Amino acid sequence: MVTLITGASSGIGEEFARRYAAKKHDLVLVARRRDRLDSLAEELRDRDGVEVTVIPADLSEPDAAEHLWNETSRMGLRVDVLVNNAGFGTGKDVVDDDPERLEQEVRLNCLAVVGLTARYLPAMRERKGGTIINVSSAAAFQPMPHMAVYGATKAFVLSFTEALWRETRKDGIRVLAVCPGSTDTPFFEVSDEGTVVGRMRSTRQVLDTTMRALRTSRPSIVDGLGNAVVARFITRVLPKRALLAAVDRVFRH
Numbered sequence: 001m002v003t004l005i006t007g008a009s010s011g012i013g014e015e016f017a018r019r020y021a022a023k024k025h026d027l028v029l030v031a032r033r034r035d036r037l038d039s040l041a042e043e044l045r046d047r048d049g050v051e052v053t054v055i056p057a058d059l060s061e062p063d064a065a066e067h068l069w070n071e072t073s074r075m076g077l078r079v080d081v082l083v084n085n086a087g088f089g090t091g092k093d094v095v096d097d098d099p100e101r102l103e104q105e106v107r108l109n110c111l112a113v114v115g116l117t118a119r120y121l122p123a124m125r126e127r128k129g130g131t132i133i134n135v136s137s138a139a140a141f142q143p144m145p146h147m148a149v150y151g152a153t154k155a156f157v158l159s160f161t162e163a164l165w166r167e168t169r170k171d172g173i174r175v176l177a178v179c180p181g182s183t184d185t186p187f188f189e190v191s192d193e194g195t196v197v198g199r200m201r202s203t204r205q206v207l208d209t210t211m212r213a214l215r216t217s218r219p220s221i222v223d224g225l226g227n228a229v230v231a232r233f234i235t236r237v238l239p240k241r242a243l244l245a246a247v248d249r250v251f252r253h
């Protein structure tokens with residue numbers, strides 16, 4: 001079995017790599033920082049005896065998905081599990097932010113997810129098996145003043161993935177959207193947004209939740225009980241204006 005993980009050089013993606021290596025899957029690790037991917041690859045080859053292929057790539061480039069797909073096809077790699085995890089968040093008001101960075105965020109968080117999914121899916125359908133895990137966020141469940149673009153990209157990933165779940169049920173493909181809340185990773189250093197909501201969860205907890213959810217047939221999972229209550233319940237019962245005001249207060253800085 002081969003698992004391809006985007007954003008494997010740190011945080012949640014790195015933990016995905018550790019988990020699938022422990023399950024004896026061969027890995028394809030993708031991110032921009034080759035040095036970090038190389039040292040993780042070396043560690044996992046030694047520890048788990050799996051084959052690890054490193055492909056450095058900037059997935060915010062418009063044709064990144066096509067390039068990555070061509071590269072894995074050229075190498076003869078058959079991807080059984082696709083983990084679309086790479087992503088980042090911007091945390092300024094839209095009016096104050098760099099338009100190019102916002103566009104980059106949409107290309108990485110949305111375009112790459114669609115591009116990779118659409119390219120790896122047909123072979124999974126032919127084989128009548130495969131798994132696609134898309135990392136969304138608890139931010140997907142309500143509009144996010146001060147993180148407007150990030151929230152919208154994660155809502156896109158959630159909607160896209162749940163629809164895909166339904167489309168692919170007949171083909172024996174397992175599709176899951178994972179929605180972490182605040183998780184202890186370098187995410188908060190990379191984005192301009194330092195607000196941690198609720199108690200910070202660990203990448204191990206996110207992966208425990210993900211692996212449990214994969215054993216069920218549900219289309220999406222929110223990590224952490226508190227996050228799940230807010231995402232699945234509070235955001236639905238609060239009137240929209242009250243919800244927007246509450247999010248505004250939490251994320252204003």
Ligand SMILES: NC(=O)c1ccc[n+]([C@@H]2O[C@H](COP(=O)([O-])OP(=O)(O)OC[C@H]3O[C@@H](n4cnc5c(N)ncnc54)[C@H](OP(=O)(O)O)[C@@H]3O)[C@@H](O)[C@H]2O)c1
Nearest residue numbers: 007009010011012031032033059086087137182183185187
């Ligand atoms: N941490 C949280 O609180 C939290 C909560 C909800 C959802 N999430 C989501 O979880 C996912 C993983 O984030 P994380 O928390 O693990 O943060 P992270 O530690 O900053 O990891 C982000 C990963 O994405 C990669 N990446 C960033 N830009 C890229 C690009 N242009 N091309 C290719 N790879 C790129 C990074 O690698 P390089 O820099 O080497 O390219 C890194 O491996 C993201 O989709 C994030 O939105 C995180």
